[in-house]
Amino acid sequence: MPHFAVRYTYDLRADARDHFRTEHRAYLAGLADGGALLGSGPFSTGAAGALIVLRARDEEHVKEMLDADPFQREGLVAETEVRVWEIVLGPWSEA
Numbered sequence: 001m002p003h004f005a006v007r008y009t010y011d012l013r014a015d016a017r018d019h020f021r022t023e024h025r026a027y028l029a030g031l032a033d034g035g036a037l038l039g040s041g042p043f044s045t046g047a048a049g050a051l052i053v054l055r056a057r058d059e060e061h062v063k064e065m066l067d068a069d070p071f072q073r074e075g076l077v078a079e080t081e082v083r084v085w086e087i088v089l090g091p092w093s094e095a
Helices: 014-033 059-067
Strands: 003-010 037-042 049-055 077-085
Touching: 003 059, 014 037, 059 077
Parallel strands: none
Antiparallel strands: 003 049, 003 077, 037 049
């Protein structure tokens, strides 16, 4: 099953993100429990944002998962970049 690297760039409303963070993380935890989410977390430097690594059948399925994210639902993500990621080495690789 393909892997996808998703980069979120957040808008400037940190207070709104704080308000919805618990719901956002619970949603992502559900994706992890179901096996779709491999890793997720905010960037520590630079523009506010996060990296999310997903396993999904196709990009449309990724879009459906992201659309249900409370941060997306509330318009807190200014930009989303989704890229197919071919993992060659490491514990997430299928080799």
